Amino acid sequence: MHARRLRASLRGWGGVGAMTAVCALAVVLALLLPLTQASGDGSTGTGGPGIAKGTHARAEEECTDPEKQTLSPSGADGPTIEAIKNRQGEKRKLIVGVDQNSYRWGYRNPNSTGTAELEGFDIDLVHRIAEDILGDPNAVQFKAIPTNQRIPAIQEGRVDMVVRTMTINCDRLTDVAFSAPYFKTGQQVLAPKSSDIKGYDDTLAERKICTAEGSTAYSTLEQGQKDGDLPASADISNTVPNQLDCLVRLQLGEVDAVVTDGALAASQAAQDPTVELKGAAFTTEYYGVAMKKDADDLVRRVNQILVDYRKDTSGGWQASYDKWLSATLGTEAADSEPPAPQYLRKS
Structure with a gap:
C-alpha cells in the first residue's frame, strides 16, 4: 500500500540526555494519575477510504473500510450523555483516557510554568468535546492510560471515551465504537x-x-x-x-x-x-475517538462535534494542526486531513 511520506522537521529538545530525563519524569507522573484539567480548544476529522495493512486477515474478511463504520452525526442528547450531565459537583466532568507522553499530541510540557498541564492535538479535541457536551472546555477529568489499556478502560467504564492517537481497525470494532476519523497517518x-x-x-x-x-x-x-x-x-x-x-x-x-x-x-x-x-509510510490508517459499543448517542454527538470543528476556520482542526503538528509534519496539512466522512453503521 502506497502512502506519501510524512515530512518531519527534526527539531531537538536537547538530545538523548534531556529526552531520557523527560521520559523518566513521564513515568513518575503516570503512576500518580488520574489527573484533571488542562487548556485548549479542539480538533476533529472525517472518514475516507483505506484500511491498515496490519488488520488481521480474519477481521478483513468480516469488515471493510472500518473508518466508515460509524453512526451519522446528531446534536441530540441520549442516555449516555444525560448520565454525564447528571454528575454532581466536582464529578460533573467528561472522563477521558489520554496519553501524557506523546509530544505534541498529549503531553506535559516540562518547559511550561506552573502545573505543567496537558497539551497537544488530542488534548485540544477533548476540550472541544467537553465544551459542547458540558458547556465548559475544562470540565474534563483526564486519565492517563497506557496503550494496552485503552480498550479495557472503555469496556470497564473507567472512562467515557479514549482520545489517544487510536487507530480505527476491524479488530477493535468488535470491542468498542469509534467516531468518524479525525486524523490520517500510516x-x-x-x-x-x-x-x-x-x-x-x-x-x-x-x-x-x-x-x-x-x-x-x-x-x-x-x-x-x-x-x-x-x-x-x-x-x-x-x-x-x-x-x-x-x-x-x-x-x-x-x-x-x-x-x-x-x-x-x-x-x-x-x-x-x-x-x-x-522510508515512507507503509499503511494508511485513521485515528478515531473510541467509546462503548452501546453509547450510540455519544458516538453521534462526537461525530457532530467533529463536523462542526472541521468547519471552524478560526479555532478548529486546522488551527490545532498549525499549533501542534506543523513543526513536525510540515505546514501543509493535506496529507494528514482525512477525506469527507461516511457513516455506514446504521445501529
Whole structure:
C-alpha cells in the first residue's frame, strides 16, 4: 500500500540526555494519575477510504473500510450523555483516557510554568468535546492510560471515551465504537540516523523492533511476517506498555528500530535529533475517538462535534494542526486531513 511520506522537521529538545530525563519524569507522573484539567480548544476529522495493512486477515474478511463504520452525526442528547450531565459537583466532568507522553499530541510540557498541564492535538479535541457536551472546555477529568489499556478502560467504564492517537481497525470494532476519523497517518520505521535500516524492507532482517503492546504497529508486523512482507528473522517480540518506552529502548541501544504511526514517529524524531524516519509510510490508517459499543448517542454527538470543528476556520482542526503538528509534519496539512466522512453503521 502506497502512502506519501510524512515530512518531519527534526527539531531537538536537547538530545538523548534531556529526552531520557523527560521520559523518566513521564513515568513518575503516570503512576500518580488520574489527573484533571488542562487548556485548549479542539480538533476533529472525517472518514475516507483505506484500511491498515496490519488488520488481521480474519477481521478483513468480516469488515471493510472500518473508518466508515460509524453512526451519522446528531446534536441530540441520549442516555449516555444525560448520565454525564447528571454528575454532581466536582464529578460533573467528561472522563477521558489520554496519553501524557506523546509530544505534541498529549503531553506535559516540562518547559511550561506552573502545573505543567496537558497539551497537544488530542488534548485540544477533548476540550472541544467537553465544551459542547458540558458547556465548559475544562470540565474534563483526564486519565492517563497506557496503550494496552485503552480498550479495557472503555469496556470497564473507567472512562467515557479514549482520545489517544487510536487507530480505527476491524479488530477493535468488535470491542468498542469509534467516531468518524479525525486524523490520517500510516505506520513508519524510526531508527538512529547512523543505522543502515532503510525502511519497512529487508534491512529489518535480524533486527530488534520495538512496538507498543496492543498497538496497530504490532499487529501490522505480525501480519507482515505471515504474509512475507517482513523478514522472518526480524525480532518483533520487544513490546512495551507505552509507545514512548520504545524510544527510550532505542536510545539505550536495546532495540534497533521502532515501528509506530508516522505522526507519532515524527514527533519523537523532533524530540531526539539522533533518530529519524526511515522510508515512507507503509499503511494508511485513521485515528478515531473510541467509546462503548452501546453509547450510540455519544458516538453521534462526537461525530457532530467533529463536523462542526472541521468547519471552524478560526479555532478548529486546522488551527490545532498549525499549533501542534506543523513543526513536525510540515505546514501543509493535506496529507494528514482525512477525506469527507461516511457513516455506514446504521445501529
